[in-house]
Amino acid sequence: MQKSxxxxxxSSGIGLESALELKRQxxxxxxxxxxxxxxxxxxxxGFTxxxxxxxxxxxxxxxxxxVIALTDNCLYGIFNNAGFGMYGRYYFLHMFMR
Known part of the structure; x- marks a missing residue:
């Protein structure tokens, strides 16, 4: 049985590159x-x-x-890669996040 x-x-970046490599494997x-x-x-x-x-x-x-339905309740692993980034000086970012 194929591991899921x-x-x-x-959709991009590290997540997409990881998906491509895991699919290759x-x-x-x-x-x-x-x-x-x-x-x-x-x-x-070719992904799901x-x-x-x-x-x-x-x-x-x-x-x-x-995911439970697609994997018959048998998931081998999770890579929780989702997120966002903000760039700038801490002072301004700190004010923005309030």
Missing amino acids: VLITGC GFHVLAGCRKPDDVERMNNM GVLIDLDSPESVDRAADE
Whole structure:
């Protein structure tokens, strides 16, 4: 049976590169993305796209149910890569985050 892994933040960067490598190694990659267009793109690349917005508990619940169904409740690993970054001087960023 093929091992399944879920990668969040899979639409670009480290998440996408990790997905490509794990797919090359024979894993079934569930590619978690926040945007429907990215989910479709992941499906077209041979991954199993999963719509998930980690800011929304409802979205996380739906995605968890989908992952359980897709993997027959047998997930080998999770790479929680989703996030965002902000650049600038600490003083200004600190004020922005209030």
